[in-house]
Amino acid sequence: MSVEMSKPVPRPGILEIAAYVPGKEHAPGVARVYKLSSNETPLGASPKAIEAFKRAADNLERYPDGQARELRDAIAAVHGLNPANILCGNGSDELLALLCHVYLAPGDESIVTEHGFAIYKIQTMAAGATPVVVREKDHTVDVDAILAAVTERTKMVFIANPGNPTGTYVPVSEIRRLQAALPKHVMLVLDAAYAEYVRRNDYESGIEVVSSNANVVMTRTFSKIYGLAALRVGWMYAPAAIIDALDRVRGPFNMNAPAIAAGAAAIRDQSFVQEAVSFNQLWIETLTNAFEALGLKVTPSVTNFVLIHFPDVDGKRAVDADEFLTSRGYILRAVRGYGFPNSLRMSIGPEEANRGVIEALGEFMGRKA
Numbered sequence: 032m033s034v035e036m037s038k039p040v041p042r043p044g045i046l047e048i049a050a051y052v053p054g055k056e057h058a059p060g061v062a063r064v065y066k067l068s069s070n071e072t073p074l075g076a077s078p079k080a081i082e083a084f085k086r087a088a089d090n091l092e093r094y095p096d097g098q099a100r101e102l103r104d105a106i107a108a109v110h111g112l113n114p115a116n117i118l119c120g121n122g123s124d125e126l127l128a129l130l131c132h133v134y135l136a137p138g139d140e141s142i143v144t145e146h147g148f149a150i151y152k153i154q155t156m157a158a159g160a161t162p163v164v165v166r167e168k169d170h171t172v173d174v175d176a177i178l179a180a181v182t183e184r185t186k187m188v189f190i191a192n193p194g195n196p197t198g199t200y201v202p203v204s205e206i207r208r209l210q211a212a213l214p215k216h217v218m219l220v221l222d223a224a225y226a227e228y229v230r231r232n233d234y235e236s237g238i239e240v241v242s243s244n245a246n247v248v249m250t251r252t253f254s255k256i257y258g259l260a261a262l263r264v265g266w267m268y269a270p271a272a273i274i275d276a277l278d279r280v281r282g283p284f285n286m287n288a289p290a291i292a293a294g295a296a297a298i299r300d301q302s303f304v305q306e307a308v309s310f311n312q313l314w315i316e317t318l319t320n321a322f323e324a325l326g327l328k329v330t331p332s333v334t335n336f337v338l339i340h341f342p343d344v345d346g347k348r349a350v351d352a353d354e355f356l357t358s359r360g361y362i363l364r365a366v367r368g369y370g371f372p373n374s375l376r377m378s379i380g381p382e383e384a385n386r387g388v389i390e391a392l393g394e395f396m397g398r399k400a
């Protein structure tokens with residue numbers, strides 16, 4: 032008989048996990064607060080998605096379709112995919128977790144990058160495996176660094192493309208080079224949460240690479256450009272064998288009915304997405320230029336957020352800027368946990384918030400240290 036413990040004890044390693052820290056949303060004592068800390072869209076969701084969500088309220092007594100067919104069919108139609116290769120999840124977070132739980136075991140390693148999204152590490156450790164962190168180059172994923180870290184224990188490689196909190200991207204030629212050099216049993220996970228925002232000819236979200244390989248999956252989300260973060264809608268495009276494995280383990284009704292209905296209506300409304308892309312493009316450029324004109328460094332971003340680097344000068348550091356901006360109601364994201372102790376990440380907000388941050392940072396940089 033095993034040794035008796037005084038209370039239930041989690042599996043080894045669980046208590047070593049640093050829990051995910053969401054973006055701040057409060058600025059105590061400030062009347063008007065702009066939350067620019069979670070890369071949410073300032074444009075809300077498509078009116079068609081909101082309408083579909085409300086209609087779903089009439090049938091709350093029914094279980095949802097466990098296959099999320101309406102949503103998978105709508106995604107497949109818009110992206111030209113086979114719905115059999117699509118799995119939907121309660122946010123892409125759920126799909127990333129499922130991948131780890133199904134494909135990693137104690138003793139295995141996953142490769143994550145220096146500034147990569149926190150969930151990869153958390154879910155790798157939750158599965159009892161070991162995350163191996165590799166350096167990035169100029170705040171960008173470095174394929175050679177990843178390849179150099181592959182061992183016989185490596186089972187998965189996680190890349191956010193574009194990256195969060197960096198906002199940079201890896202061209203499709205580099206993704207293909209990485210895939211070609213990885214052992215065939217190593218899964219390459221392309222997390223394309225911000226794909227819709229990217230306007231670069233050498234970028235590809237992962238659809239092509241997944242279609243032609245058995246060891247690549249792509250995850251996407253409705254939390255960003257589609258404005259459905261509250262509903263938790265994510266999807267994955269993957270080879271049939273991987274979908275089959277995950278389907279055995281996921282909750283049978285992991286997507287709720289209002290989320291399925293709203294997601295399907297949202298993705299059918301591509302003109303809404305185009306407007307959001309144009310709005311974002313305008314403000315990414317405006318904010319980047321304005322912050323650089325103040326003497327701040329900004330990592331070039333293809334997403335809906337910018338990473339701003341502060342001077343290493345007393346009174347002008349990221350912590351000081353964070354405090355100053357919060358006191359004026361602008362909540363940005365501290366990114367110390369992502370390897371940027373002296374930077375803040377700002378999500379593109381509504382026009383008045385964007386202008387307000389430019390003005391406030393002007394005041395912050397102009398004042399005496």
Ligand SMILES: Cc1ncc(COP(=O)(O)O)c(C=O)c1O
Pocket residue numbers: 069070121122123124125148191194195222224251252253254260263264265
């Ligand atoms: C890179 C990246 N992947 C995944 C997610 C999670 O998205 P979801 O809301 O679909 O769980 C986020 C959310 O911030 C993200 O930035």
